[in-house]
Amino acid sequence: MNESTQQQVFEIIAKQAKIDTATITPESTLKDLGIESLEAIELIFDIEEHFDITFPDQQGANFDKDTAQSLVDAVQTALDGKAAAGEGSQ
């Protein structure tokens, strides 16, 4: 992977929120970025598709409070879990 996970996640967020990637900081909450509940669900879907990962179901119960960094961390956790489980994925 050439780009960092953070960079890739920020690009997906920027596309969903229709904003410049540069305006996103790790501390930005999805709410700050103007992403509302249904868009957040789409965002999660886009991230899952991009990384070929599956977030746990309760991920995303708190989009108002979740930050961009927490999404990056969740992606990293899922990627680590996938690597540990070998090539097999759902």
Next chain:
Amino acid sequence: MPNVSTRRVVITGMGAISALGVGAEALWQGLREGRSGIGPLRHQDAARVRVKVAAQVPESFDPAAGIDERTLTQLDRTSEFALHAADEAIQQSGLDFSKEVGARTAVIVGTGVGGETTQDEQSRRLYAENATRVHPLSIVRVMTNASASQISIKYGLRGPTFAVASACASANHAIIQAAQMIRYGLADTAITGGTEACISYVVLRGWEAMRVLADDTCRPFSINRRGLVLGEGAGIFVLESLEHAQARGATILAELAGGGMTADATDIVMPSADGAASAMTQALDEAGLAPEDVDYINAHGTGTQANDATETKAIRLAFGAHADRLAVSSTKSMHGHALGASGALELVAVVNAMRYGIVPPTANLDQADPACDLDYVPNVARDMPVRAALSNSFAFGGLNAVLALKHAP
């Protein structure tokens, strides 16, 4: 509203198929015992999906019982549920539809989507198995009006007959529509309710992607609630004008005294307290009820974070100080969220709460939520007289439909 003379509408029959079993009685027994019909998901693709639990009609349900083979092949699971529930309701009512009664009977059945299982199976044939042919009765199985039409054909019912679709409020919208047909003289009797058979692979994946499904069970109004649990089934009712029921000496189960229908006009999924409250107020007004006359509300109570807190606010808006004196319960904790059928299953609960003076509980409510501060009748049914009651249904799309029930006159 124009000043027209209106008729009173009563319920003289009810039938149900649900996770708690075959028949309105099986549903009621489960609810009054606080027994949950939620269990491990049974589906050929269960191992592939993250959904772990559902409130499914038990395998003991025999779709073929009492239905001839030629009809059976025309039916999606939604219509199987609806026909069986209709048989039960009509039998209880004792109505004879020969001659004029059939011509003056409406059939209005709600469903969220219609024949999803058929749609899914036939799509699988085409896309996954590269088949070129689908079953020739696919269209008549899938169409949303299939259930209403099948009931009409079986009993020779020739009045206004159609489906009503408003997602999770479909049954309540259908029941209100049927009551209005009678109230305003377009029909004397009506068969109405809701049906849904939504446990298909595509639908499970769809709900999974929305991230509103609980992975443990349905815990309405509990702070540890984790979402809704999909259910399935049907509830069907016989409605009549009061004079029609009295003239033939029918046993009246309850009066369907009013209905309220509003739209939030805000968000496609996030509920609004104002929209829900105004539907409740409308239902009270049509029924001629003051807030103080109501003893019980069967809540929409899905078990999602958003619904339960917003519905609590809405009940406070509509009922003011009386909200603290209401018994409010969500029976979805036991029969699951049967989407377009849910209001109909819940009406069985409301009618019997009034008949027997027993309010069914909210199951799985073990941790109070400060945002949900009403009396939700946690876990154990309560003996108490119910003079009048509301039944709430709120749908994705911001649609609200509320029924107001009174004791049989």
